[in-house]
Structures are given as structure tokens and as C-alpha cells.
Amino acid sequence: MTSAPATDITARDEPGRVNLLDLDRAGLQRLAADLEEKPFRAVQLLKWLHQRRVTDFERMTDLSKALRSRLRECAEVRLPRPVFDQESRDGTRKWVLALDGGNAIETVFIPENGRGTLCVSSQVGCALDCTFCSTAQQGFNRNLTTAEIIGQVWFAEDALAAEGRGRRVTNVVLMGMGEPLANYRSVLPATRLMVDQHAYGLSRRRVTLSTSGLVPNLRRLAEESDISLAVSLHAPNDALRDEIVPVNRRYPLAELLDACRLYVERTPHRRITWEYVMLDGVNDGDRHAAELARLLEGIPSKINLIPFNPFPGARYRCSPAERIERFSRQLQRAGYITTVRRTRGEDIDGACGQLVGQVDDRIRRRPRWGGMEESRP
Template sequence: MKSVPVKVVAENAPGAGAAPQKLNLLGLDRAGLEGFFAELGEKPFRASQILKWVHHRGVTDFDAMTDLSKALRTKLKDMAEVRVPEPVLDQTSSDGTRKWLLQLDGSNAIEAVLIPEKSRETLCISSQVGCALECSFCSTGYQGFNRNLSTAEIIGQLWYVTRMLEQEGTGRQVTNVVFMGMGEPLLNFKNVVPASELMKDDHAYGLSKRRVTLSTSGVIPYLDRLTEVSDISLAVSLHAPNDALRDELVPINKKYPIAELLAACQRYIADKPHRSITWEYVMLDGVNDTDEHARQLARLLKGIPSKVNLIPFNPFPEAPYERSSDERIRAFSNILSNAGLVSTTRKTRGDDIDGACGQLVGKVADRTRRQQKRAQRAQAGTA
């Protein structure tokens, strides 16, 4: 494992705690840019020009945008900027997984993880500083929550990693993006959706709808809104085959139980031919990994186009669980496969740099006082 500091690549990236004074064009999708230029009395095609310069070419200096008039460039310099997250740490795992810590302001930082595979490079990005939910097996949830990321801060993770790969000249490039980093994406709906649109825009990153995946614990009102405006791939953090157990592991289930979640997922793929839902299922020793749990899960998903992704639990300090054995995971998977479900087991990647699923923590100025409350409960229990 190696850990090295990263040189900031954007000259106009602010220092820690700097307050933005200008409109950050990094955070505007095509519709947002067209609206911005309409207010300036400019034609809609200006949006395509900016998308190409900023996202496709990685240019942040308006003076270098040579197909814009000098007058427009001057106007943009006065009222706008392209500001990217400031990288402070770059770590590479023994398996090639790479994790960046990106500074947002004086007290908050997020993590983005690049997972190299034989035929693709998957970037796992964050949508919140910390997480507003408190799933019991996830270290991000243990750390607490501060705020939602802006669209610019979300897309900035892809912008930065794209630029890093280009500078290194290896020919590698991001082929897939998953909203599986810090946070619950649907609780940041208004910023996640335009970020995903930028990822798909041919003048920006040009990723297909199947190569952008949103992972959610199941915030049903926003999932239904996503159904109306997006066609990206959907992954659902299920982790239990019944409400009683999921209430413990994924507390939002108490508000949106499994039956309602399944119905919302079916609505999402109803008009999307050949699409399926990926169900994420963390394997916790003696908790949710028995043969009976597998049979319950198979019955639950019967008739729904599905892929089940079994995730060996990645431990973290204070975690109350242990990872299921490889033998138990294989037995669980076999039951699902025999029931006609497509089942895969996720290979643990980046756990030696805390970059694996459920291990991302970043740096969070916790507004929820979650860790303090947990410590108080523990102290009361031992009194």
C-alpha cells in the first residue's frame, strides 16, 4: 500500500474554508447552462461549448476557451468560475484500488474510490458528507452526517479522477460510475440528478445509462421521482429478506418497508426493457446468512428481474458484526442460483486502505452528534 500527497491540479481551486463568490459552472448540466446563457442573452449552443471545454477537455481557464468571443470570456471571468474539489490524499491498495480524500471546506472531506478491473474502471463517488441514514453495518453511517454535496462537488469527483488518469498517460479512463460512496443519493435528489445527466451527456463524459448506477437504501418518494426523470441503473441496499431483520440493519425500512420498496423498484423498471434491479446484500455472520434467509430472499424476489450482489462484510472499528465465511457465502449463493436468481459475490477490493464497500469515512463535522450519542448509550449500558 502506498499513501502520497496529491498536487492540486486546478489553479483556481480555493483553499480550505474559502467561500465561493462566483457561480461554479462545473455544477450546471446542459439544461442549467442553457438557462444561464439565456439570461446573458446568449444562444443555447454555448452550453455545448462549455460542456466540451470543462468536462471533455478539463479546461478551467476561460481565456483558453478560444471559440468563445472575447467579450463573453470577460463576462464569464467576472461572474463565474470552474472550481473543483481539492485533493489532499491519494492511496493505492495492494490490489490496485485507488482512493482519494477530497477536501470540500475547512471541516469536511469526502472519499472517492477507483476500482480497476480487466475490462472496466469503476469510480465510486460520494453524494453526501457522511450519511443521513444509520445502517448498522456501515462505517460512513457511524461517522454521522453534515450536509449534502452540491452538483459541482459530486461531478467534481469524476472531473478530478478523469484528469488524474489523463495526466498519468496510462490510457486508463473511467468507464463506469456508481453512487455508492458516502451518503444516500436519493436524499440529495436535486443535486444527484443533474450530476448523473452530466455523466451521460455526450459533450461531457458520454457514459451510457447502463454505466451510471445509483445505489439507494430505498427512499421511496424520491425513487418514484427518479422514475419520472432518469433511466440510469438502480441498485438497492436490501441486506435482509424480511422486515424485522431489515429494521435492525437498515432503519429506514421502518418508514419504507420491503413490500413498498419492491413495488417502487418494479415501477422504476416497468418501462425500461431488458432492465433489472441489482440487490445489494451484505453477508453478516450468523445474522442474515442462513439457508432460511436465502430461501426467504428467493421467494421475495420471485418474478422481479433481478441480480443479487452478495457483499462480504468489510469490518471497521466498533463494528458489531463479523464477515460470513466463504463457505457460507457459497451455500447462500447456490440456494439463490437454484431458485433461478442471478447471484454474484463481490470481490473485496481496497480493504487495506479502508476503500472497500461500507468502509468509506472521509472527514465529517457531524451535525447529528451521532458518535457522541452512541458513546453516551454505551456508557449508560456499562454503568
């Protein structure tokens, strides 16, 4: 464990102050107009906040003194606070970040050759109750704000820069704690900041939203965004998916696939990534592979097979390696790009389906630490 990186920010939470991390470019332009400033001030603020990671208004030297004074009166920059920071044997790094109100979330950085993927959370807990996921066992507490979502990217960039190892965030996936489309109002501006050239400047292909299938908001996303889409499928028919992913009872596969076709139509040259967790004796048979191939016919697709990552109290076991390989070959023969996700960060409960781990325990232990401590899917 190492100490958490220091920042130049003093946490404030005064009534009436707007947290600037809650605002995308359009939001900052509205703030500039309210302050009788030109729209270009929004771009200046984006660069200071997200590219230079400066949170002290006095250091924003290309802003007028009068504007800096007004910002001190009406605005603040408030970030999640690190309480645990741990690195896996494979280099995966996981942070537990404390939020206002005594809540906490987990954020995971996964280093790979030539890239670094950050898995961010969108909610405290999750209400969808997927039976293979540890986060679901915690239940749902609340949605994150835009500031709390983009603050994870801000924090990770700052922490990685402090490492001095040249690691950085090149990809962001919203597949941490929570269902992103259940928090649409906060998630959309956060993703806009991720791809804004004056903020994080990530390619839209390198920002991926993962959903279990909230169809109305998926259709809305197709109208308002063109980031990459991953769908937590996990079963090739409604009967089995009703059991594994209970939201399917509300939005069955026919509705979900129609919304996914719309998304592909609105984002040309894209394909859907289908996430499929491999559960021994449940969804991993030859007939399941054949059903899956038929189900996705005609949709530009990539299928990502995920070995199940166990957690205390889990009702499932991971499919044997030879079964996963057979399932993959079957899909490949049917013409689908199929990959098997390599488990990363399992020794620190940072793997897919394991997020939440011991969050509550770590928050309770924080006073004993005497302050900040440290520690793809």
C-alpha cells in the same frame, strides 16, 4: 504516495459567482440565455469543462472575448481539493477530497479488466444509520452540491490521465459516502452530466445509483431518469431489515418493491441489482436465502452478495466463505443471477462499507503536511 495532480484552476469563492460545475446542459443553456448568448454555447462549455478539463476561461478559444470576459465576472470553476491519495496493493486508488467549510469526502477508483469503476460520494456522512456501514458511524453533516459530486469524476479523470497508465473511468457508482436519493436535487443533474455525450458520455447502463430505499424519491427517479439502479437490501423480511437498515421502518419492503417494479417498468430491459451484505449468523442462513428468493419473485434481478468488511467498533463478523457460497448456490438454483463481490481496497479502507475511514484525522493532519499530500467497493 505521490503528489496530487496540478490543475489550471485557482480556487475562488466570491459572492454572486456561479460554479459552472453545478450546471448540467439545461443549466448552462439558462446561463447562456441570461448572458444573451445562443444555446449552443452550453455545449461548448460542457466540452471545455468536462471533456478537455479546462477551467481557465481564457483558454476556451471558441468563445468570444466578450463572453469570456462576462464569464470571468459572473462564474467560476471550483473543484474539491485533494488532501490524501493512496493506492492499494490490488490497484484500487482512494482519494480524500477537501470541500468548502472544512468537510471532506472519499472517492474510490477500482480498476478491473477492461473497465474502471469510480465510487463517488453524495453526502458528507450519512443519516440512515445502517448498522454494518462505517460511514453511518460518522453521522450526517451536509449534502454535496452538484459541483462537488461531478467534481469527483472530473478530479479522478484528471488524476488517472496524469498517471500515464491508460486507466480511465468507464463506470460510475453512487454508492460512496451518503444516500444519493436523500440529496436528489444535486444528484440528478450530476448523473445527467455523467451520461451527456458532450460531458462524460457514459452509457446509462454504466451509471448506477445505489439506494437504501427512500421510496418517494425512487418513484421520482423512475419518472426523470433511466440510469441503473442498485438497492441495498441486506435482509429478506421487515423485522430483520428494520434492524440492519433502519429506514425500512419508514418505507417497508412492500413499498420499496412496488417502487422498484415501477422503475423496471419505466426502464425496459433493465433489472435491479440487489446488494446483500453477508453477516455471520444474522442474515446468511438457508431460510434467509429461501425468503429472499420468494421476495424478489417476478422482478428482473441480479443479486450481489457482499462479504462484510469490518471496521473498528463493528458489531458483526463476515459470513464464512463456505456459507456465502452455499447462499449463492441456493439463489442460483432459484433462477437468480448471483455474484459474490470481490473485496477491493480493503488495505486502504476503500472497500464497501468502510468509506469515511480516517477522513477527519486526515483533515486535521493536513497543516502538518504543509500542503497537499497523497495518499469498488
